[in-house]
Amino acid sequence: MYTITSLDVIQKITLELHKKNKTIGFIPTMGALHKGHLKLVEESKKKNDVTIFSIFVNPAQFSPTEDLSKYPRPFKQDKKLLENEKVDYLFYPDVKTMYPAGFQTYISVNNLSNIFEGKSRPGHFTGVSTIVMKLFNLIQPTNAYFGQKDFQQSVVIRQMVRDLNLSIVINVIPTVRDQDGLALSSRNIFLNKEERKQALNLYQSLLLGKELVIAGNKDVANIKLEIKKYLEKNKLIKLDYIEICDPENLSPVKVVTKKVVILIAAYVGKTRLIDNILV
Incomplete structure (x- = not known):
């Protein structure tokens, strides 16, 4: 090289x-x-x-x-x-x-x-x-x-x-993840043990959103509310945003009628992390 x-x-x-x-x-x-x-x-x-x-x-x-x-x-x-x-x-x-x-x-x-x-x-x-x-x-x-x-x-x-x-x-x-599901990021080194443990819930919340869509829940406001409620259990996570959008142009959707991307950003302690999932 x-x-x-x-x-x-x-x-x-x-x-x-x-x-x-x-x-x-x-x-x-x-x-x-x-x-x-x-x-x-x-x-x-x-x-x-x-x-x-x-x-x-x-x-x-x-x-x-x-x-x-x-x-x-x-x-x-x-x-x-x-x-x-x-x-x-x-x-x-x-x-x-x-x-x-x-x-x-x-x-x-x-x-x-x-x-x-x-x-x-x-x-x-x-x-x-x-x-x-x-x-x-x-x-x-x-x-x-x-x-x-x-x-x-x-x-x-x-x-x-x-x-x-x-x-x-x-x-x-596609995103590469650790065995426990955390998206690999250069910023993960800033997480302490407890922060890293709670950070796993970012991906879990995205999986929850995906499950809701697959189960037939098409109302975006309701899906976002359920994701927020899931994350509120974690004291070290401060949510920045959850968005559900068209993956081609990021235009927000109100009702899921075709393929979407769920985007999330949050602070875990002082470290800001992002993740997403296609549904």
């Missing part, structure tokens, strides 16, 4: 790959890798000649109330994991490389970026869209890979790709 930090070098490499008609799978991340990220690598290697993985803790997607400095950065460990997975190239730029002095151009996917996660984390998706677009321009992948856990992010990225006529296929890979 080659580690690249320079914009010029990564562009030269990808240009040569395209000249040779090689397909490129690309996985953009902020590091602190877990089995969910490695699943993206596995999927990329199945479909592409070359896999490029990026690690960049993007300051533009952190809101003013979030502590960028506390985000985990175990680079040596991450690099070893990627070497073991036989990733071809790791792109690891620094902040000054991606956002040089005088940088002032940002991408905003307007409506989708201002609801749910965007409402709770102002500016978050502008930061995400901007860095992903920059990376897409640099690497020009055939396929890009994202995890379903960040469901709204995948919808935002797909909208950006459509709107800007990018020839990139966006692949969303």
